[in-house]
Amino acid sequence: MSALKKALFVSVLFVFVSAASAAELKPVKYVFLFIGDGMSIPQRMMAEEYLKKTQNTGLRINAMPQQAITTTYAANSFITDSAASGTAIACGAKTNNGAVGVNEKGERLESIAEVAHKSGKKVGIISTVTLNHATPASFYAHRANRGQSYDIGLDLVASGFEYFGGGGINGHKGSKNKEGVEQEDIFDLAKKAGYTVCRTQEKIKALKRGTDKVVAIGSETDLPYAIDASEDGLKLADFTKQAIELLDNPKGFFMMVEGGKIDWMCHANDAATTLSEIIDFDNAVKKAFDFAEKHPSETLIVVTGDHETGGLTLGFAGTGYASFIELLGSQKASLDVLKKTFADYAKKNPEASFDTMKALITEKSGLIFAADGKGKNGTMILTAAEQEELATKYGDKKYDELSNAVIRFVNHKSGLAWTSNAHTALPVNTTAWGPGADAFFGMIDNTDIAKKLKQTVIQPQRQRRVFRR
Numbered sequence: 001m002s003a004l005k006k007a008l009f010v011s012v013l014f015v016f017v018s019a020a021s022a023a024e025l026k027p028v029k030y031v032f033l034f035i036g037d038g039m040s041i042p043q044r045m046m047a048e049e050y051l052k053k054t055q056n057t058g059l060r061i062n063a064m065p066q067q068a069i070t071t072t073y074a075a076n077s078f079i080t081d082s083a084a085s086g087t088a089i090a091c092g093a094k095t096n097n098g099a100v101g102v103n104e105k106g107e108r109l110e111s112i113a114e115v116a117h118k119s120g121k122k123v124g125i126i127s128t129v130t131l132n133h134a135t136p137a138s139f140y141a142h143r144a145n146r147g148q149s150y151d152i153g154l155d156l157v158a159s160g161f162e163y164f165g166g167g168g169i170n171g172h173k174g175s176k177n178k179e180g181v182e183q184e185d186i187f188d189l190a191k192k193a194g195y196t197v198c199r200t201q202e203k204i205k206a207l208k209r210g211t212d213k214v215v216a217i218g219s220e221t222d223l224p225y226a227i228d229a230s231e232d233g234l235k236l237a238d239f240t241k242q243a244i245e246l247l248d249n250p251k252g253f254f255m256m257v258e259g260g261k262i263d264w265m266c267h268a269n270d271a272a273t274t275l276s277e278i279i280d281f282d283n284a285v286k287k288a289f290d291f292a293e294k295h296p297s298e299t300l301i302v303v304t305g306d307h308e309t310g311g312l313t314l315g316f317a318g319t320g321y322a323s324f325i326e327l328l329g330s331q332k333a334s335l336d337v338l339k340k341t342f343a344d345y346a347k348k349n350p351e352a353s354f355d356t357m358k359a360l361i362t363e364k365s366g367l368i369f370a371a372d373g374k375g376k377n378g379t380m381i382l383t384a385a386e387q388e389e390l391a392t393k394y395g396d397k398k399y400d401e402l403s404n405a406v407i408r409f410v411n412h413k414s415g416l417a418w419t420s421n422a423h424t425a426l427p428v429n430t431t432a433w434g435p436g437a438d439a440f441f442g443m444i445d446n447t448d449i450a451k452k453l454k455q456t457v458i459q460p461q462r463q464r465r466v467f468r469r
C-alpha cells in the first residue's frame with residue numbers, strides 16, 4: 001500500500017470510528033461532585049490507614065480508578081480559602097479569597113451547576129454546614145464577599161435548583177435595609193418561589209418522591225459531627241440518598257455534596273473527629289456508587305477537596321517510624337463536646353480535685369493515667385509531663401486549654417501532628433469514576449474540574465471500564 005493510500009485508509013477509518021462513537025455516546029446523564037472541605041491526601045490517608053488497621057478495608061473514594069493531583073491556589077494567594085477554591089471548582093476560574101461565583105473584577109461566572117440546570121438537568125446542593133456557606137454558595141451565588149449571607153440566601157432562592165439539603169441558612173432573617181425596611185425571611189421567600197421548606201428531620205424524612213423543589217434543613221446551623229451524632233439523626237449519606245430519589249428524571253441530574261466540617265476540625269487539629277467526618281463523607285459517596293451500579297454507563301462520580309487544612313502530617317517526632325492511627329478510635333467526642341463536658345463537670349463539682357477528673361478524661365479520650373508516669377509508644381498511657389500539663393490546666397480552670405491538650409496527646413500517641421490552625425497550599429487529589437472520568441489524571445488545577453465537568457455535561461463521553469476493588 002502506498003503512503004498516500006495508507007494515509008487515506010487511516011483517515012477514513014478514523015472518520016468511521018468517530019461517527020460511530022458520536023452516534024452511540026451521549027453527554028453524561030448523572031453527575032456527582034463530592035467535595036471534602038479541608039481534605040487533602042494526608043486526611044484521606046489517615047482514614048485509609050485507620051480503616052485498614054481496624055476493619056481491613058479502605059475508603060471508597062481512594063479506590064476510584066482515576067486520580068489527579070490538583071493545585072488549589074487562589075488568584076491573590078498561594079493559600080486559598082473555601083470561597084476562592086469553591087468558585088474555581090464550580091466555575092473554572094481563579095478568583096480572590098472571599099469571592100463567591102465572581103472573578104477578581106467582580107464579574108459573574110457561570111457554575112457547572114448552572115450549566116447543568118440550563119441543559120435541563122435537575123440540580124442538588126448538599127452540605128453538612130449551612131447551605132449558604134462558601135463551598136455550596138459557589139455553585140449558585142455571585143457575590144464579592146462570602147460574608148454576605150443574606151444576599152447569598154437570595155441567590156439560593158433565585159437559582160431554582162431542585163434540592164438543597166443539610167445544614168441551615170445562616171442569616172436567613174435578614175435585617176433592616178438602608179431605608180429601614182425589614183428584609184423578608186429567606187425561608188418565606190423560598191416558599192413563595194415554590195420550594196417545599198422542611199425545617200425538622202421528621203418533615204424531611206416524610207418527603208415524598210415527586211416533590212418538585214425542596215429546601216431540607218436538617219439543623220438550623222450545621223449538622224452535628226459524626227462522632228457526636230445520634231444514631232437516628234440524618235447524616236450526609238441520608239441527604240445524598242434522598243436527593244438521588246427526588247432528582248432522578250429522564251434528563252438526569254447534577255449533584256454537589258460537601259463534607260463541610262472536615263475542615264472545621266482540621267482547623268482545630270482534632271484528628272479523631274476529622275477521621276469520623278471523612279468516613280461519614282465516604283458513606284455519602286457510597287450512596288452515589290449504589291446508584292451508579294444501576295446506571296454504570298450514565299453516571300460520573302468525581303471526588304475532590306477544596307484545600308488542605310491544618311498541615312496534617314502522618315508522622316510524629318515522638319513515635320519515629322511507627323504509626324498507631326488506630327488509637328484515634330479511642331476518642332469518643334469532638335473537641336467542641338470535650339470543652340463543654342470538662343467545663344460543665346468543673347462547674348457542677350467546684351471542689352473536685354484533678355484525680356476525680358481523670359476518669360472523665362479517660363472515658364472521653366482513651367488517655368490513660370499510669371502512676372509510674374513513663375508512658376509507652378503504641379498505647380494511650382500518658383507520660384508524667386503530659387499528666388502534669390493536664391493537671392495544671394485544670395488547676396488554672398482553663399478548660400478549653402485542657403481539652404486542646406487532651407486532643408494534642410491523642411494525636412501524638414497516634415503518630416500524627418499538625419503545623420497550622422489555618423489552610424495550607426498542599427495540593428489535593430481528585431478521584432473519578434464513570435464516563436468522562438478519563439479526563440482526570442496527572443497534575444491538574446482546581447479550575448480544570450469545572451472545565452472537565454462542563455464538557456461531560458455538554459459533550460458525548462466514552463464510557464470507561466468499571467474497576468472494582
Ligand SMILES: [Zn+2]
Pocket residue numbers: 038082263264267309423
Ligand atoms: Zn477552612
